[in-house]
Structures are given as C-alpha cells and as structure tokens.
Amino acid sequence: MKENESAFLGKTVGNCTIEKVIGRGGMSTVYLAQQQRPARLVAIKILRSEAEGEETADFLARFQREADIIARLEHVHIIPIYAYGEGEGYAYLVMPYVSGGSLSGLLGRQGKLEMHQALGFMMQAASALDYAHQQHVIHRDLKPSNFLLYPDGRLLLADFGIARLVDDRAEDEHNATLTSQGTILGTPAYMAPELLRGEEIDARVDIYALGVIFYQMLSGSVPFKGDNHYAVVDKHLYEPFPALYGVNPEVPLAVDAVLARATAKSREERYETAGAFVKALQDAIYTSEAVTEMKAVVSGVLPTLPASFAGIELVQRSAPYAMPAPAGYLQTPQQPYPPPQSVTAQPPYPTPANQAYWQATPQDGMPVQGSWPQQPIYPQQKQERAWPLVLKALPSLALLAAIIFISLQVMGAFAQKSQGNTGQSGNQQQGNVLVATTTPASQATTVPTAAPTDTPTSTPTPTPIPTQTPVQKAHVVVQSYYDQLNQRDYQGAYNQLSPNFQNSLSYDRFSSGYSKVHHQDITFLSETPNGDGTVTEAVHLVVQEENDQGVVQTHEQNWTGIIIQQSDGSWKIDSAKFS
Numbered sequence: 001m002k003e004n005e006s007a008f009l010g011k012t013v014g015n016c017t018i019e020k021v022i023g024r025g026g027m028s029t030v031y032l033a034q035q036q037r038p039a040r041l042v043a044i045k046i047l048r049s050e051a052e053g054e055e056t057a058d059f060l061a062r063f064q065r066e067a068d069i070i071a072r073l074e075h076v077h078i079i080p081i082y083a084y085g086e087g088e089g090y091a092y093l094v095m096p097y098v099s100g101g102s103l104s105g106l107l108g109r110q111g112k113l114e115m116h117q118a119l120g121f122m123m124q125a126a127s128a129l130d131y132a133h134q135q136h137v138i139h140r141d142l143k144p145s146n147f148l149l150y151p152d153g154r155l156l157l158a159d160f161g162i163a164r165l166v167d168d169r170a171e172d173e174h175n176a177t178l179t180s181q182g183t184i185l186g187t188p189a190y191m192a193p194e195l196l197r198g199e200e201i202d203a204r205v206d207i208y209a210l211g212v213i214f215y216q217m218l219s220g221s222v223p224f225k226g227d228n229h230y231a232v233v234d235k236h237l238y239e240p241f242p243a244l245y246g247v248n249p250e251v252p253l254a255v256d257a258v259l260a261r262a263t264a265k266s267r268e269e270r271y272e273t274a275g276a277f278v279k280a281l282q283d284a285i286y287t288s289e290a291v292t293e294m295k296a297v298v299s300g301v302l303p304t305l306p307a308s309f310a311g312i313e314l315v316q317r318s319a320p321y322a323m324p325a326p327a328g329y330l331q332t333p334q335q336p337y338p339p340p341q342s343v344t345a346q347p348p349y350p351t352p353a354n355q356a357y358w359q360a361t362p363q364d365g366m367p368v369q370g371s372w373p374q375q376p377i378y379p380q381q382k383q384e385r386a387w388p389l390v391l392k393a394l395p396s397l398a399l400l401a402a403i404i405f406i407s408l409q410v411m412g413a414f415a416q417k418s419q420g421n422t423g424q425s426g427n428q429q430q431g432n433v434l435v436a437t438t439t440p441a442s443q444a445t446t447v448p449t450a451a452p453t454d455t456p457t458s459t460p461t462p463t464p465i466p467t468q469t470p471v472q473k474a475h476v477v478v479q480s481y482y483d484q485l486n487q488r489d490y491q492g493a494y495n496q497l498s499p500n501f502q503n504s505l506s507y508d509r510f511s512s513g514y515s516k517v518h519h520q521d522i523t524f525l526s527e528t529p530n531g532d533g534t535v536t537e538a539v540h541l542v543v544q545e546e547n548d549q550g551v552v553q554t555h556e557q558n559w560t561g562i563i564i565q566q567s568d569g570s571w572k573i574d575s576a577k578f579s
Contacts, residue, residue, distance in 0.1 A: 207274055
C-alpha cells in the first residue's frame with residue numbers, strides 16, 4: 001500500500017471514518033468508510049496529491065468536474081454523490097457503497113454470461129446512457145468495472161472522471177492539446193476509432209463501447225487484444241470486428257449482425273442511441289428463439305431425413321460462420337470528417353430519488369492516462385462504406401427459407417404417401433398449413449378426383465404452432481399489468497391477478513391502493529423460471545405518487561411477483577411483494 005494511502009486509514013474525512021482501501025484509480029483511491037450521521041457505510045474517493053504544479057491543478061479540475069457532472073444526472077441506473085469536499089492537499093467525493101461488486105468482478109467469476117442475463121444488463125445500461133446523452137453528457141470510459149451491481153441485479157453506471165459535456169469548448173481545446181502530445185484518455189480496449197484518432201466525438205463512442213462490453217459478456221474476453229496499447233489501437237482502427245458465433249455458437253447470427261452495426265468503424269453506420277441498439281438485440285434474440293422453436297416443431301413432425309433427399313444435398317455447417325464486419329479503413333489519407341451530429345434526444349427515462357450504491361473501481365483496466373512516446377497522430381483514413389446490413393443478412397435468410405421450404409415439401413411427400421393406406425390415414429390442407437391425421441376405415445369418405453379412384457378424408461388435427469417461452473409470457477403479463485395501472489385501467493390490471501390472488505385482495509382495496517399513484521416507470525431486473533413451472537419477475541419502480549397534501553412526490557421501490565399458468569392456458573400474477 002502506498003504511504004499516502006495508508007495515511008488516511010482510521011482518519012475522519014468530513015463526517016466519515018475511513019476503514020480500508022477498496023479500489024484505486026489513475027490518480028485517486030477509493031476507501032470504505034463509516035458515515036457518522038446518517039449512520040451508514042459509504043465509499044469515499046480521494047484524489048491523491050502525487051503530482052505537482054500544473055498537473056495537480058489539471059487533475060483537481062477534472063475531479064471537481066466529475067462531481068458537477070454526477071450531480072446533474074438523476075437516474076435510477078446512475079450512481080449519485082452524497083458530498084464533495086476538500087482538505088489540506090486532497091479532495092474527496094462521498095458516494096454510496098455498493099455491496100454487489102461490479103460487472104468486471106462478475107465476469108471474473110463466471111467467465112461469460114448467459115444471453116438473457118447479458119441482455120438484462122444491457123437494457124439497464126442503455127437506459128442510463130440515453131438519459132446521460134439527453135443531458136449532453138458523453139461518458140467516454142465505458143467498461144465492465146464502471147458498471148456496479150446491486151445484489152438484486154440492479155446496475156449502476158459510475159466513474160464520470162473523463163466524461164465530456166457536449167459543446168464544452170474549453171474541454172475540446174484541452175483534449176486537442178492532449179492528443180497533439182500523444183496522450184489518450186480512456187481504456188483502449190473499449191475505445192471507438194474516432195476517439196482513438198483524437199477527432200471530435202458524439203454519443204456514438206459510448207454505443208461502440210457498449211457493443212464491446214456486450215461481446216465480452218457473451219464471450220468472456222474483449223474482441224481485440226495485443227502485446228501493448230498500440231497493437232490494440234491498431235486493431236480497433238483497421239481490423240473487422242469479430243463474430244460472436246465464432247467463440248460462442250449459441251449466439252444467433254442475427255445478434256452478430258446487430259453487434260456489427262453497433263461497432264462499425266464509421267459512427268454514421270452505428271445506432272443513434274443505446275436504446276435503439278438494445279431494442280435491435282432484443283428483436284434478434286427473441287426472433288431467433290422463435291425460429292428455433294419452429295425447427296423443433298418441424299423436427300418433431302418429420303422423420304429423420306437422409307443426408308440427401310430428392311436430389312437436394314442437406315448441408316450442415318461444421319465450422320463457425322464469420323459474420324461480415326463493416327468495411328474497414330484503407331490506408332490512404334483524405335480530408336477530415338465533418339463535425340459530429342448533435343446528441344439525439346430520446347423519450348424521457350425514469351427520474352429516480354437518490355437511492356443507489358457504490359463499489360470501488362478495481363485497479364485492473366483503469367484508463368490509460370499519461371504521455372505516450374512521441375509519434376504522428378493516426379492519419380485520417382479513407383473509408384469504404386459497408387453494404388447495408390440487410391444485404392449481409394441475405395445468406396442467413398436464404399438458408400432459413402430453404403429449411404422451411406424443404407420441411408413443407410417433405411411433409412407433403414409423406415402425406416401423399418399415406419393416402420395409399422385406405423382407412424388408416426388421411427391428410428388435408430388448411431390455409432397454408434399441411435396437416436396429417438388418422439381415422440378409422442368406417443369413417444372414411446371419398447372425394448372425387450380426376451382419376452377414377454377414391455381418396456379417404458378425415459377431420460384434420462392442427463399442427464402445433466410455436467409459442468412464447470414461459471419467461472416471455474410472464475414478461476408480457478407484468479408489462480401489461482403496469483401499463484394498465486398507468487392508464488388507470490384498474491379493472492384490467494386486477495384481471496391480471498390469479499383467482500387465488502384476487503381471493504386475498506378485493507377489487508375495492510386494490511383500486512383504492514393505486515388511486516393516488518400518477519405514474520410508475522418500470523425496469524426489469526431479473527426473470528427466473530422456477531422448477532414448479534412458475535416464473536419469478538423482479539422489477540424496479542420509480543413511482544410518482546400524490547401525498548395527503550396533494551403534492552406529487554417521487555420514490556422508488558422493488559416489486560417481485562410470481563407468475564403462474566392457469567388451467568385455461570393464460571398466465572396470471574399469483575403473488576407479489578414490495579421491498
């Protein structure tokens with residue numbers, strides 16, 4: 001432990017007694033401390049005074065600026081600050097202490113995450129980022145260690161130490177000076193090409209970094225590695241973004257297509273907002289799951305197919321498919337890129353009260369901050385525009401269409417063959433779906449045809465149609481429940497409760513309990529299938545409620561419900577509790 005770090009142990013800073021070191025940054029140390037009043041555990045980030053002269057003044061200015069930026073951001077997934085102060089030779093921030101660790105720690109323990117778990121974190125991160133971008137704040141240093149996790153799964157975005165305010169001319173001039181000196185602020189493994197080049201930036205540098213983090217969550221590793229920072233920078237600038245399917249075959253190809261757009265070398269090709277990126281991921285994942293269910297249904301109806309059928313070779317992919325990446329940069333100079341577009345405003349996100357938690361940023365993976373050896377700044381590069389993503393997806397779409405077409409043809413062939421067995425089976429076409437059925441010979445009837453033969457027919461049995469998974473159905477129930485509450489459709493919301501739940505809660509009591517609630521913003525925290533067939537849904541609520549004096553106030557709470565399937569096949573909320 002460094003001498004100046006240990007000097008704070010046991011000391012009182014502000015009204016907090018410091019207990020131990022829990023993290024270190026480039027020029028700061030984070031301590032666990034006990035606040036005297038109100039009595040609680042907190043995290044204190046103290047700026048170390050190791051540098052001298054202008055460098056110390058620069059770090060202090062950035063530290064003060066971080067406090068100002070966090071103070072203006074009020075969101076359920078962004079960590080707040082309790083206090084800022086300065087002492088003799090140091091400055092400090094008091095923040096909540098998060099006991100659940102960070103996303104970096106979770107990845108260190110698990111290696112990689114399950115796809116729906118990663119998607120849940122992405123939804124929360126996108127909500128925080130779009131809100132920050134609406135407030136004209138660009139984070140610039142997104143990485144797993146800057147996403148803190150509450151034990152119930154809630155995610156908090158932290159560490160705005162090098163965040164940038166849009167249209168901050170003083171900051172632009174300062175960054176231009178650092179770039180000209182060969183200094184890069186940020187973590188190269190997650191930095192967008194334009195940020196590495198020292199060009200003007202917009203919110204899409206955070207979209208790029210979020211794409212890198214999603215890749216890491218599903219693969220267990222960052223996409224680009226190297227022996228040094230220069231090697232990593234070079235790969236971000238010139239190498240195609242690798243496909244997730246190559247390292248995790250469980251990831252649908254459609255997800256790779258979405259990720260390729262989010263991490264395009266040219267920011268103009270990326271998604272405009274984090275919310276649009278995550279919405280595309282959701283669509284790709286759920287659509288791929290529906291297709292998988294369709295294939296399972298087809299495989300359950302059809303017999304095992306030979307390697308060659310009707311002269312058509314059935315080819316199975318045996319090697320990972322390399323998803324085409326956006327076009328890279330050719331190494332020929334051109335004119336600088338035009339100024340970036342302004343941050344696009346998005347629909348408002350929940351406004352939380354200051355209830356959050358803090359965990360120190362670990363030492364590993366801290367931003368690279370210092371002077372690199374003098375060398376020319378990376379030149380402007382000529383870019384060849386990538387093909388539209390829809391064209392890239394054509395091979396996958398063609399393959400899917402071929403599978404469905406062949407399946408239908410095989411079903412038809414077997415159905416026609418079964419017609420020869422009079423009194424044993426029949427088949428009939430309803431709409432566009434061919435179904436096979438079986439009837440006793442005594443019930444068979446004939447249908448006139450061009451040939452002088454009789455064709456037995458029978459009452460058809462519908463082919464099973466793929467449905468949503470229990471988790472998806474439970475998600476829809478909870479989302480619909482809160483939508484109806486927000487629309488003051490209390491009867492509709494009450495109908496989402498199971499008969500068992502309604503027996504313990506009358507409608508009058510239910511509706512009166514929400515009579516003063518104006519609106520509830522909902523964030524899904526976790527969705528867990530249980531062994532008994534039920535699903536546990538956990539959500540975070542930001543509630544706008546009118547008090548007895550008629551003043552609308554905002555507060556937060558968590559809701560956990562058990563969703564169960566009814567005898568008629570519908571899904572209902574069987575129990576719920578607030579915390």
